[in-house]
Amino acid sequence: MTLxxxxxxxxxxxxxxxxxxxxxxxxxxxxxxxxxATVRFIFNYSSNGLLEIQWYLFAAVFILCSPYTLQKxxxxxxDVVSGKLxxxxxxxxxxxxxxxxxxxxxxxxxxxxxxxxADSIKINEMSANAGGLIRxxxxxxxxxxxxxxxxxxxxxxxxxVAFLAGLIADPNSKAAGPTPxxxxxAAIAAAKAKEAK
Numbered sequence: 001m002t003l004x005x006x007x008x009x010x011x012x013x014x015x016x017x018x019x020x021x022x023x024x025x026x027x028x029x030x031x032x033x034x035x036x037a038t039v040r041f042i043f044n045y046s047s048n049g050l051l052e053i054q055w056y057l058f059a060a061v062f063i064l065c066s067p068y069t070l071q072k073x074x075x076x077x078x079d080v081v082s083g084k085l086x087x088x089x090x091x092x093x094x095x096x097x098x099x100x101x102x103x104x105x106x107x108x109x110x111x112x113x114x115x116x117x118a119d120s121i122k123i124n125e126m127s128a129n130a131g132g133l134i135r136x137x138x139x140x141x142x143x144x145x146x147x148x149x150x151x152x153x154x155x156x157x158x159x160x161v162a163f164l165a166g167l168i169a170d171p172n173s174k175a176a177g178p179t180p181x182x183x184x185x186a187a188i189a190a191a192k193a194k195e196a197k
Contacts, residue, residue, distance in 0.1 A: 001167060004158045011155035012071055015148055019068025022061050029057040048129040056138045063145030067152035073172060087170040091160040098157045106150040113142040
């Protein structure tokens with residue numbers, strides 16, 4: 001089990017690096033979007049390539065950050081139900097969900113996306129829009145992102161089994177301290193208090 005926990009830590013490390021790296025794509029997407037809007041407003045000119053790169057970047061952020069979201073336990077849950085269960089029951093539900101829902105879905109998407117990506121690369125598929133971009137770079141995100149999601153699912157499965165075996169602490173527990181929303185509210189309150197002085 002120690003070897004599996006080391007594998008889990010390696011997967012967590014990889015997905016954390018990829019997820020945090022993908023955060024920078026949000027900034028790039030925002031700059032491109034603002035630049036495109038400014039050029040369209042001032043010069044009455046727009047580019048399909050600039051519009052497409054925005055949704056390429058959005059797709060990259062969404063797909064590449066999904067494993068990181070799963071790792072940090074920030075994915076969608078039915079907290080009304082799971083919040084009332086014991087940590088052990090939550091771990092069992094996570095194991096069942098990973099084995100029977102997450103991993104089969106990820107494998108199906110990978111299986112179905114690989115031929116599409118291979119064909120897109122083979123023909124150097126281009127956008128149908130004038131001035132559009134090549135399509136394979138955004139399509140290749142599917143197998144990359146879903147492979148990372150499968151790996152994270154395996155990591156979460158290892159952690160849940162280790163928790164049930166009493167080898168690690170509850171992987172569902174949230175770190176003590178304020179949530180990002182609470183931090184933002186405190187920062188806004190501090191800024192208002194500073195302005196009032």
